[in-house]
Amino acid sequence: MAAAKRLTQRDIARLAGVSQATVSLVLNSADGNDGRIPAETRNRVNKVIRDTGYVADPVARRMVKGLNRILGVFTYEPAFPSAQADFFTPFLLGIEEAAQELGYDLLLLTGAGTRRKIFGDNVRLRLADGCIILGRQFDPAELERLVTGDFPFVAVGRRDDAGGPVPYVGGDYAPATSALVHRARDLGHHRIAYVGLNQGAESSEDRWQGFQDAIGGADLVTNINAVGRPAAEVLDILLAADATCVFFTELADAIAVEALARTRGLSIPGDLSIVVIGNHIRAEQATGTRFTSFAIPREAMARAATQMLVRRVEDDAPVEQLLLPCEPVEGETLGPVSTQTIRIK
Template sequence: MSVTGRPTSRDVARVAGVSQATVSLVLGGKWRGRVSERTAAAVRTAADELGYRPNLAARSLRLGQTRTALLVVPALTHEYFARIYTGAARVAAEHGFGVVLYPSPAGIGPAPDPFGSARAAIDGVIASSMAADALSGIGDGGLPLVMLDSEPAPAGGAPTVNLAVADGIRQVTRHLLGLGHRRFAHIAADVDTWTFRVRTETVAAELAGVDGVRLRTERCALDVEAARAAARRALGGPGPRPTVLLCDGDVLAAGACKAARGLGLRVPQDLSVSGFDDLALATALDPELTSVALPAEEVGAAGMSALLALLAGSPVVPAELPVELVVRSSTAPPPPSP
């Protein structure tokens, strides 16, 4: 036992009956082909019994790496980004890495540049496109980078991990068309990033060739009250009232539901409302919200796996993860025309 009272690799070697070099190979994940399964198991058991944890700081100095990734997101107040962190941290831990989280102090929107102080302390970066303005210093620093929810880069650019956003919007739009809706209001997030541009473009493309369809788009901030105001504008605008509010996110859909109630409209009898993200909020609303489920933890996990591959010098291809429409009671056929 060391003078600090903490177990050392020598203690683990003694209990397991092996050399310190063998302990380093096993706990460093480099034992396959050099050490038997039985010996590796004995080392891990001894380490667990002693409560031994490798000195990652000393190891980093030897390897010239910090074994730390920086995850840049616009906010942790949004459940989606918290779940991304959970997935990234899980994969990182499996490979002896840590994840430092850098949320924008201002919430949803571009984060300030964190790289002046962090550049020397991290091995690579995983970043949401919604915090892309924080990434201006990466090119000069040569840090490996993986982008999330970002337009796929040309060959040689940063690898991307995306959701099938267009397919998700297509699913919900076709669901609403199948119910018989023809008067649509799109409550669109007023955020200039790839993921929201795709949503707007896909809604317009899906409705363009359908006879009798009317589409009105109202843009607003990613905020309940902003969405409430946008929904009121859509419902009170000139022409026949929309029969459905198709929202870019569940938070916007919550604002849309508030607007409907304020106008004396029932959801879904008088007005259908759909969301996107399938947050916990979707089932907290009454009626429960039709939404598109996004595998956020898988996005984080895939982003971390891609970064690990970059650090290992392995090729990384862009990834697109599937999404799924979850139909609940906030959508129904439109009311009969007066």
């Protein structure tokens, strides 16, 4: 089993009694279109190929052709480790589906060690014809380099310009958030709180923007600009502010606060309405509570991004930017303001 040397076209040629060029021609002229190679020879060569199980080395092929039918997938955070699994899985699902339909394979870039950078010493990325970039936070410098470079890529998630427009497919968070705010106001909520970052990642800014667009300034009673804070702290602040409805950007925060609120005897949404701005589908299943929210079409985003990337790779299509609508999720945590709510501070 000592690494039997790989078969090459030269080997096939020798076995079939022809030249390497002929083998290549047989392989590449779609079944008699040229007519240059007569059926007899073609069959002889094909037989040898079948018998030996020869396949052309895609690397050498790529050397001369330029394309590989491989799409790179770069994630700033490791793709699978459990903490992130739920976040990335739907994206990968969509990418895989679309790639399969389009006849592409996927090159998953694992990132060298801890520091995940696209431009490292080993830019193995270039083996792919183009790449999809996933991740909440992008290194702006790298993004700019990508934008100004000639390597086709598409980001999943909206991105601000970085030395030029960034091709992306994102979720349209702002109007989806606005819709939820309107819904809350229609239900009588006038003391609304916001818990989550409102700057940094584009996705955070979009949510915040949509929130601001829809809410009257007087209605925002408190704004906890953080994620992952202890539920007790958050809940205390909300109660102190007399909020009747709270918007969370992070599902995890919402879950924690909701659980705590219930143990304290508050009813949801009777005493406090909760809205989550964007959901993880999986998480919904795990917890008992179905939060009022909007659905982020992760799979569709990934599919669209993949298709967009292929357009860029194959047709050198211009930069596109696409935001997919996020459908509202009814849920059971947003209700009308209770008029007889009595709170004991």
